[in-house]
Amino acid sequence: MKPMYLLFLIALFISCKKVQPVDVSMKEDVLILASDSLQGRQTGTTYEVMAADYIADRFKNLGLVPKGTNGYFQEFSFKDKSDPHGNVDYVSKSEDSTITGTNVVGYLDNHAENIIVVGAHYDHLGMGIEGTLYRGENPEIHNGADDNASGVAAMLHLIKSLKGVNTNNNYLFIAFSGEEMGLLGSNYYVKNPTIDLKKVDYMLNMDMVGRLNNENAIAVHGVGTSPIFKQVLFANKGELHIAEHESGVGPSDHTSFYLMDIPVLHFFTGQHEDYHKPSDDADKLNYDGMDTITQFILSIITELNDDGKIAFRKTKNESQEVPAFKVTLGVVPDYLFDGKGMRIDGVSEDKPAQKAGMQKGDIVIKMGDNDIEDMMSYMKSLGKFEKGSITKVTIDRKGEILVLDVTF
Template structure:
């Protein structure tokens, strides 16, 4: 009798464990997973995850293993992997050739699929590569060092895994294609290769969501969403799903220095999520202990609600944004500042100042708000770029900026 009771208890416990594993993860489970994933991807052992490196291979293997544990279907060309090779030209005026033939640097996209038996698919992506030991993209001044890229972009990659865990247990009208891209830091190589060699029919894609640098949410809980002009369906839903009182800052352009651009150029609606620039960007100091995991969880939950809302609508219409015609300002000089892309006031607020650049020489500091450059009044980022495009190396001008309510004027030499 005791044996039978013990056997029944074992069966019941087993059933409870199985039932528990099949539930949408709790906030605590999601946050713990985010910390675990960022800590692994941004560890020194992965050496900065530069494309073609041993660390990038380890990161890709880790992601494929996580996709399998979550229960995603493989959707690469080799299981979860989509390898590609990039041949860099000897002529600096020629573009890199991205394909699978020839010699060069080999990277791997990691691709998983949630099949809901739908005609439409939502793509969610994040790049997992970084700068390795630095190189030309680094803003570090000093000896070579590992650039762990915790915010850029272990944060977005961890958010991708968290969303996979959630979406796997939710009922949706659309399928989901989840992609971790490699080669983003070198020029959107992985996403460029994918859209030209897709593992699903791109005509079935409803829209694409990209998460790049979503791990450093500030105290105001600001979340930037770029690409909102790429479909008329986007803007009406942002406030509807904002149950966590986030400060949403939007921009219309579908073009930017991240992987959503590759999809936008295929005439697909895109959204890029971003929690802001910071002084650790592209430096060895971008480490996992600086990540705001509570804020990262808020980003994940917001995107989940947004996807749920958009998925209840008909397939989204695509619209081109203004800058797609190639009329964005081009400039050959730099002030040497990191703009605060989350600032929505008048002017261009500075989030960081580079050493040995014109801004530092003029005494400018983080938090200063540029309101005048030469003869141009600065009201936003676009007016700042337009003003900058009028100058060339060696030009002198004046810059006016506000600090603590006081207006300061300084001389600038480019």
């Protein structure tokens, strides 16, 4: 049974779309955004609009100035693309064959020269649009607690921490729509900005920050987009274990800003078995971990507060270096692992890895004649095999070296 305060908040929100100016916790924000009442926040639905209203009210109560094109809102309409890898067509107004998404934009004005952008997408998969990994017969609500109610809640919590401190920058906070359909909201924003993008110092993106594990491991993408980032990250990591990734290009909204020559960092606590499934619920999040991550991000902002506008640096697009491959092991890689090899975070039923006897936690260190140093070398190695290929895969299982026969 839900706590009475949650039922009260949800009832209050649905009835008048207002949240009283109280000290709302990250958990309360997640519980509302990831509730069944919002039906998975699919872009273009009335439920996404309800979520946008909730975030706008939170922005208002936290003292942010509206910075959309219509108060806190920046609407954009587009034609649903039949090719999921094609370019979206934005249109000037909503029509019968279009979908309308809504970015929510608020501004903390410290009358400074430069601006820091903090973003998190709030849309999700509704009842299971393209991208769902759910294979049940009947549609179910995809509440998206980690993806990405967690990032929105962390962003809202960060606003409170930035009021009256680190005033050498202004702050633009954006809850993006359309991320699950292809970074549509962030792409639209950088092409139709409500501030001068030339004044943006850097952009911080929080997408799936709700599952900090027992190793305190967090992936940070975009570390190479400014020469100063790596030093600042590791100077402020505390007990966190950082898996760093250089590239500014990735499957989240920071990419849109990187492509405008803006330094970016994306914070991510890793994929899990509930990713893009109806089971991604609020009770599975690590709220203490979310607070730790928010404080980590605040410490980065604090360290850079006196540095002026930081330098931008282009990075390699790591995804373009990976060859297309025709086979798969049938495992979920552990994207937070930064040791030698590729650690397995999950094994799919009736796939080559399971048939060969691989287990969660095994570290792949060699495939055939190819040494596996990291995720990139694993994917490059995978690209050398064909369907029907038979090879030996060497794994490290808790210090024991095993050689397994794998048939693709």
